[in-house]
Amino acid sequence: MNVLWRRAVPLLCRRPRLRADTATDRGLHSSCRRRTVMPAWIIDKYGGNDVLRFSDNLLFPILNYPNEVIIKVHAASVNPIDVNMRNGYGAKSLNMTRDPLHLKTSSTEFPLILGRDVSGTVMECGLSVKYFRPGDQVWAAVPPWKQGTLAEFVLANANEVSLKPKSLSHTEAASLPYVLLTAWAALVHSCGLSKEKCPGKRVLIIGSSGGVGTAAIQLLKAWGAHVTAVCSGNAFALMKNLGADDVIDYTVARVQEQLKTRDLFDAILDNIGGSSEELALHYLKPWSGATYVTLVTPFLYNNDQLGIADGMMRTGVTLASKVMKHYYKGIHYRWGFFAPSGPTLDEIGELVDAGKIRPVIDEVFPLSDVPKAFQKLEAGHARGKTVIQIVDPKK
Template sequence: MAFVFNKTLLPNLLSTQSIRNNLFKCYLSTHCVWQIDGFSNDLSDCLKFRSNVTTPTIRSPDEVLVSVKASSVNPLDVLMCKGYGNELLEKIDFATQCKAPVISYDRFPLTLGRDFSGIVVDKGSQVTSVDIGDEVWGAIPPYSQGTHGQYAIAKDSQMTKKPRNLDFVEAASLPYAALTALAAIKTFGGLSESNCVGKRILVLGGSGGVGTIAIQILKHWGAYVATTCSSDAVPWIQELFDVDQTIDYRSNELSGSAQSFDYVFDFAKRSDRSSIDPDAFKCLKKKLTCSYVTVSSPLLRTIDEKGLLLGLTYNLLQASRDTINGITEGRTVRWAFYHPSLSGLLILKKLVEEERIKPIVQKTFNFDQLPKAYINVQDGHLRGKTVIQIQ
C-alpha cells in the first residue's frame, strides 16, 4: 500500500508549509525491508526480505524520517554482510544509541545500505535544513541501521535537498562514494580547487564508484589525471572522462612511470591485506609533499581479528610503519576514510548542479532483486554504481 499525492492538482493547497506537512506526513506504520540476522558468505542466504516491519521512528530532535525512493549497494555493504567491521561498528552503534559505556550490543536484525534518495515524511523539532515533502539525498554511516528499506532514519547533518537535475536513482548513486572520494582528496590529501591545478595525480581503481567521482573532481580542479582500470574499461573511461592517461592495471606500464606523480589516490579493490600498491608507490616523486592516500586501510579487519584494544594497537603500529617507510623513501602515506559531512554534500550538490560531475550508474535493480545487486557488486569489475529502485 502506498500514498500518492499529485502536486500539480493542488497548487494552492501546497502553497502553505503547514498543509504541505500534513499531506506528506502520512506514511505507513509498517514497511518492507531487507535485513540480515547474522553473517554469511552466501549473500542470497544471508539477506532476508521482510514485510510488516515496524517503520522506524524519530527518537532525537535532529533526526529525519525519509521515504526512500532509491538506494545503492556499495562494496562495504557486501563486506558487512560477511561480518566485516562488526567488532568496532557494533560498539560505536551501541555507544551512539545508548549513551553509555560499551559492554555488549546485538545489532540484529541489521539493515544494510548507506546511500539514499527520497522524500522527507517526518522530522525532529530541531531540524531546519529540510522540510516535510522535500526531495533529499544523503548517506548514513556504517554503524547505523541502513537504507535498504522503504523508510530510513538519518540525521539532518547527513542529508541535503537533492540536486535538482538528478532523478532519485541518479541521486542515490552518489553520496557515500562521492563523500569517500572527497574526503580522500580534500581532507586527507589536502587538495582543493585552489591548489590542485597542474598537479600530476594517479587514481587507482578509476572505473569503480569512488574512482569515477574522484577523477571528475580532480579534472574539474585542473589536475593532470592518470588512472588504472581493467583493459576492457580503458576505452570506456577515456570516452567518458577525458583522462590524460589510462593504464591497464595488469600491464607493466606503471613501472615506467617511476617518480612522475605528486599524488596517488588508491581506490582499488585489493585481494591481499596490504594498504599500499608497491608499484604505484614508486610512481610518486620523492618529496615529502607528495602523498600516497589509500582507502584500503587494515583498520576494521584487524580489529575484527584481534579485538578492539589489540586491534587498535596493531593499526597504530601499521600506520606508523607505513609513515616511517614513506618518509624514508621521501614520500608520505595517509589512510583515508569515509566520514559524514554536510559541507561535503553541499560541495557535491553544487558540482552536480553545475554539471561538473555526473553520476555513473552501471545497473539498476528492483527492490525485490536486492540479493542480485549484492552479487553484482561482489563479482567486481564495476563501471560506476549499482542502484536499488525501492519505490
Template sequence: MTVDEDCPVPSPSAGDDVLIRVKAASINVLDLRIREGYMNALYRSSRRKAKLPLFPIMVGRDFAGIVEEVGPKVTKFKPGDEVWGALGLDHTYGSLAEYTICKEAALSLKPTNLTFVEAASFPHVALTSWGALVKSAGMTKETTAGKRVLVHAGTGGVGTFSIQLVKAWSGHVITTCSTSGVELVKRLGADDIIDYKLENFATKLSEEPKLDIVLNTLGPQVEAESLALLKRGGSYATIVTPVVNSMDNYGIVLGLLFALTQKWKRALYQRLVHGRRFSWAFAYANGEILDLVKQMVEDGKIKPAVENVFSLSDVHKAYEHLARGHARGKTVINIAD
C-alpha cells in the same frame, strides 16, 4: 539476505533525526564485506550502546529520497524536501528500505538536475573520494591544476567520482582499468589510461614524470610500486586499510592501537626518508561535503556513472552482480517510482 515486507515505518527518536522516504539507494562493496563479518566489533559495540538486538542488520548506506518527518531540533530540512545522504556506520538503519532515519548533519539537498536513481549513486563514493583526495592527500581546488594524479581502478564507484573531481579542479588524471572499461574512463575525462591486462602500471609510469598524488583503491598489492612513483613532496592515500580487520581480531581499543602504530611507522618512514605524505583515508557521513558536491553536479562538472538498476525485490541479484567484480560505475536499487 531477505526483504522484510512487514517492517514498521520508523519515527525520529532523537532531536536531529530525519525520516526519509527512500526513492533509490545504491549498494557498495562494503555491504558485501559486512555480510561476511567485516566490522563485527564496531557493529556489536554500537548495537549494545543503542540497546538494539544484534540482528537483523539493515544494509545500505547511501540514498536519495524525500523528507517525511523531522525531529524537533532539525532546522535545515522540512517535509517534502528532496535530499541525498549517507548513513553512519552504526547499522541502526539501512538505506535499502522504503523508509530510513538519517541524522540532519549527514543530509544535503539533492542536486536539482539528477533523478533519484542518479543521485543515489553518489553519496558514499563521493565522501570516500573526498576523504582520500581532499582530507588525506591534501588536494584543493586552488592547488590541483596541472598535478599528476594516479587513480587506481578508475571504473569502480570511487574511481569514477575521483577522476571527475580531479578533472573538475584541472588536474591531470592517470587511471588503471581493464580493456572493457577504457571507454568509460575516457568519457569521465581521464587523460592517460593504463589497461592493466596489457601493461603494468609501474613499468609504464616509471618512464614518465613523477606523480603528485596516488589514490589506492585496490589494496597493499599496489602500494610499494605506487609509492615509488611519487615525487618528493607527493601524497599517497589508500582507502584499503587494516584498521577494521584489526579491531575485529583484537577488539576495538587494542586493534585500533595496533593498526595505528603500523600506520604511524609507515608514515614517519615515508616522510623522513622520501619526503612523501602517507595517509589512510576514511569516509564519514557529512552533509556539508555533499553540499559542495551538489554544486559541482549542478554546474555539470561531475556526472553520475550508473551501471545497473535493480528493483528492491531483486536486491540479491544486485549483490550477486557486485560480487563478481569489474564494476563499470554504480549499481542502484530503485525503491519507489
C-alpha cells in the same frame, strides 16, 4: 583513523531555512505517523548471500533526537562495504558506535538493514531541524554504524543530508553520495587537495573504474588536476569519457613498467591496496609534499580478529611503520575513510548541477532483486554503481 568516527558538522553550521507549515507538509507528517511497519531487506546473522531476508513488517523508524529526519527512500545503491558488512566485516568496531537506543531494543545489532546511499523525500523532521521540511527532495550517505537504506524509510541525522541536485533523478542521485564522500575525504582530508590546490597537480588513481574511482576522476577534473587512471582495457572509453588525461591498462603490461615513461605524480589514490602500495615509493615526487592515500586498511580487520584494544594497537603499529617508511623517502603516507557530511554534499551538488560531475551507473535492480545486486557486486569488475530502485519513477 579519526576520520572514520567523525560525525557530521553541527547543524548550526548549515544555512538556515524555516520549515513551512503547509497542508501538504502536515499531510506527509500525519501519514508518516500512522505507519507502524515497513518493508526492508535485512540480515539476522552474518554470512553469504543466503542471509539476506526480505521482511514486510520491520518496525517503522521513529525520531529519537531533535536533529533527525525520516526519509522515504526512492532509490538506494549497493557498495562493497555492504557486501563486507553482510559477511560480518567490521562488526566489532561498528557495534561500538551504534546508537544505544537501537541496541536497547535488541540484544544484538540484528535485524540489520544494509545500504548506505539514499535519494528520496523528507517525511518527518525533528524539532531542531530548520534546513529541511517534509516534501523536500534530498540525498545522503548514511554511515555504517546506523540502520541502512534498503528499506521503504530510513532515519538520518540532518547533518548528513543535503537537498538533491535538481538535475538528477532519484535513481541517478542514489548512485553518488557514498562514493563521492569517500573520494572527497581521501582527496581533501588525506591528500590535502582542493579546488584551489589542484590546478597543475598530477594524480594517479589505481582502481579507477569502480564507484570511488569514477567519482575521484570527476572531482579532480572539476578542480583542474591532471588525472592518470589505472584500469583494465574494457574501461578505457569510460575513463576518457569522464575526463581522465591518461589511461594505463594493467592487462597489457605491468603498471610499474608503464609508469616509467611518465612524469612523477603529486598524489596517488589507491582503491586496490596490496602490492600497489610500492608504487608510492617510486612514482611520487619526493620531498615535495606528495601523498599516497589508500582506502584499503587493516583497521576494521584487526579489531575483528584481535578485539578492540589489541586491534587498535596492531593498527597503530602498522600505520606508524608505514608512515615512517615513506617519510624517509620524502613521501606522505595516509589512510582514507568515508566521512558523512551534508555540507560536503551541498558543495558536490553544485558541481553536479553545473555539469561537472555525473552519475556512472552500471545496472539498476528493483527492490525485489537485492540479492542479485549483491551477487553482481561480488563478481567484481563493475563499471560504476549498482542502484536499487525502490519507488517506481513512473508512478
